[in-house]
Amino acid sequence: MDFTDKEPIYKQISDYFCQQILEKKWAPDDRVPSVREIAVQMEVNPNTAMRAFQLLQDEDILVNKRGIGHFIAEGAYQKTLDLQRREFIENDLPYFFQKMNLLGFSCNELEKIYKES
Amino acid sequence: MVTVEKLTFAFQKNEPLFTGLDMRLEAGNTYGLFGLNGAGKTTLLNQLSGMLFPHKGSCTVLGENVKKRLPKTMSEIYILPEQFDLPKIDAEIYAELHAPFYPRFDHTYLSEILNEFQVDRQKNLTELSYGQRKKFLIAFALSTNSKLVLMDEPTNGLDIPSKSQFRKIMAASDQSNRCFLISTHQVRDLDSIIDHVIVLNNGKIIFQQSVMDISTTLSFEKLSDDSDKIALYSEDVFGGKAAIISKNKSSKETQIDLELLFNGIIQKQELINNQFKS
Structure with missing residues (x-):
């Protein structure tokens, strides 16, 4: 099984933002930390941090109000949910299924475990 | 901001170090300079800061040939060498003596970084440990606000928390008009703070990408x-x-x-x- 070790840093940052939105800690019109604050927290180059902001802006999850900062966009929750569900299917599930097959789990078996947990 | 053209240089006649090296650096970027031992990373930094002269070719910083060592060019270049000697004075006196060479020197910023790094400003620089002296020079380098900052192995000798503080300080520094060129073997210390990778090998830049x-x-x-x-x-x-x-x-x-x-x-x-x- 081939696997990619680690997500790029900018992706870790955007995933963190998505998680905050999905957990409803951040809501539309909330101001998010600045590029610089995130860069310092993550100890990364501000250009790297900027990429995470750019990605979420392209997905209409963040809006940039020039000179004021970045804010959570209207309808961000649904867009984040769609984005993260898509990524879960594309990135996480293939490895999960491979491991499942390797260990000989059937979907029924897993469903039972899921319901019990 | 920096243009190196056809740089040729050798310390000894029959052992050329650089053989027509070309390199361009832009403001707003932090470049990591990588190379094997003896590739000439330190020598390249010394060429860029005007401490060594090319045998052929040129190094241009902000439109002026560095070789001319014009005060207006020198005040925009700061080099943090790997090995350095500091005089027997304290950090405050050092800053007072050396800051005037850099027109936009920020004393407040210097104090902030020295506090963060926990460097004692009243102690003679010669009494500080290697790591503490290095942190003082990193703080000084950033406070000069010079356009081009050259750092040779900046994390060498830094303890574990200081490496993290260094990355935080670099991330927080306003880089939009500045260009950082950092040479290092400590890939893991610095890979998150650089946004361009440069590899120097056999006398030339063999790789440069964002x-x-x-x-x-x-x-x-x-x-x-x-x-x-x-x-x-x-x-x-x-x-x-x-x-x-x-x-x-x-x-x-x-x-x-x-x-x-x-x-x-x-x-x-x-x-x-x-x-x-x-």
């Missing part, structure tokens, strides 16, 4: 022995191969493995560089 272009062009994966993926370069690791693979448009981006990339560039220079030509 971190963004690298991550959209190459994929860094661990392959199993029976994998059908074709690696541009790979190394045996426990349970398979650590590999550099040509990234296709749809596959997701991976975190850059700088050590693997560096080895790949040294071994397969042409093959790796070809991936960036589209």
